[in-house]
Amino acid sequence: MKVCTTKAETRATLAALRKAGDTIGLVPTMGFLHDGHLALVKAATAECDRVAVSIFVNPTQFGPKEDLASYPRDTDRDLEMLRAAGVDVVFMPSPAEMYHADKQTIVDATALSKILIGKIRPGHFRGVATVVTKLLNITQPDRAFFGKKDYQQLRVIKTMVRDLDMPVRIIGVPTVREADGLAMSSRNVRLTPEDRKAAPVLNKALVMADKLVAEGITAKQLEREVRDRIDAEPRANVQSVDVRDAETVASVGGRITAPVVVLLAVRFGDVLLIDQRVVSPQKGQR
Numbered sequence: 684m685k686v687c688t689t690k691a692e693t694r695a696t697l698a699a700l701r702k703a704g705d706t707i708g709l710v711p712t713m714g715f716l717h718d719g720h721l722a723l724v725k726a727a728t729a730e731c732d733r734v735a736v737s738i739f740v741n742p743t744q745f746g747p748k749e750d751l752a753s754y755p756r757d758t759d760r761d762l763e764m765l766r767a768a769g770v771d772v773v774f775m776p777s778p779a780e781m782y783h784a785d786k787q788t789i790v791d792a793t794a795l796s797k798i799l800i801g802k803i804r805p806g807h808f809r810g811v812a813t814v815v816t817k818l819l820n821i822t823q824p825d826r827a828f829f830g831k832k833d834y835q836q837l838r839v840i841k842t843m844v845r846d847l848d849m850p851v852r853i854i855g856v857p858t859v860r861e862a863d864g865l866a867m868s869s870r871n872v873r874l875t876p877e878d879r880k881a882a883p884v885l886n887k888a889l890v891m892a893d894k895l896v897a898e899g900i901t902a903k904q905l906e907r908e909v910r911d912r913i914d915a916e917p918r919a920n921v922q923s924v925d926v927r928d929a930e931t932v933a934s935v936g937g938r939i940t941a942p943v944v945v946l947l948a949v950r951f952g953d954v955l956l957i958d959q960r961v962v963s964p965q966k967g968q969r
């Protein structure tokens with residue numbers, strides 16, 4: 684496994700692989716890897732000849748009062764895991780290597796970035812879209828792999844790639860969960876033991892949503908039921924519950940007749956957890 688800390692070395696390494704005829708899969712991460720990231724690596728390995736992983740805690744997607752400084756990091760462990768998973772190339776730049784001191788250009792999705800999580804974290808998706816554009820330009824992969832847990836992020840990236848004619852296929856990979864249903868996230872380690880015990884309420888509420896949609900319910904009723912279920916857990920501080928069209932994330936009015944995504948953003952202490960589930964009135968499931 685080759686570990687590159689500069690853009691130039693990464694470009695040269697991947698260019699040589701491409702020249703040899705290999706297809707490249709990119710898995711962008713912010714490190715502190717878990718089984719969810721390894722599922723992305725596995726999907727990339729199944730679909731591409733070579734797998735590149737980036738590890739970069741991107742400062743521009745954190746707000747001034749957010750957890751950039753306390754975001755968990757363990758590079759040695761990350762590299763061990765990636766080596767064991769058979770990854771070919773790791774790109775691990777410093778912020779100074781990644782961003783020009785006089786950077787002036789940003790990439791943003793005009794509407795998608797400002798709704799849902801974009802309201803709770805203004806500027807977050809601009810930071811994501813910009814860094815993902817840079818990572819795609821540096822690595823020039825055939826495919827790039829992202830978790831479906833970050834549903835809105837995946838929509839933003841797919842829309843950006845479509846709108847800007849970027850020559851890459853974006854692949855969404857299903858959420859990996861702990862045994863008690865909590866979606867895997869690097870932020871889970873920052874939960875107190877009590878909050879960690881309470882956090883599976885998100886998945887419980889999503890499973891309940893699945894049943895309610897199968898029985899027939901309006902989007903507004905579903906939002907209320909899901910919010911009430913999570914509010915019943917005193918440690919949970921609900922930031923948002925949204926039921927949106929699964930494809931476009933547009934608002935849904937009236938009775939649910941087509942697949943919708945239930946999007947959750949819930950704080951436990953100062954840790955913001957997100958989760959999602961696509962539910963369909965026909966099958967009661969994705």
Ligand code: PAF
Pocket residue numbers: 711712713739741744811814815833836
């Ligand atoms: O999902 C993440 O870990 C990050 O938002 C990403 C896509 C690596 C961009 O920094």
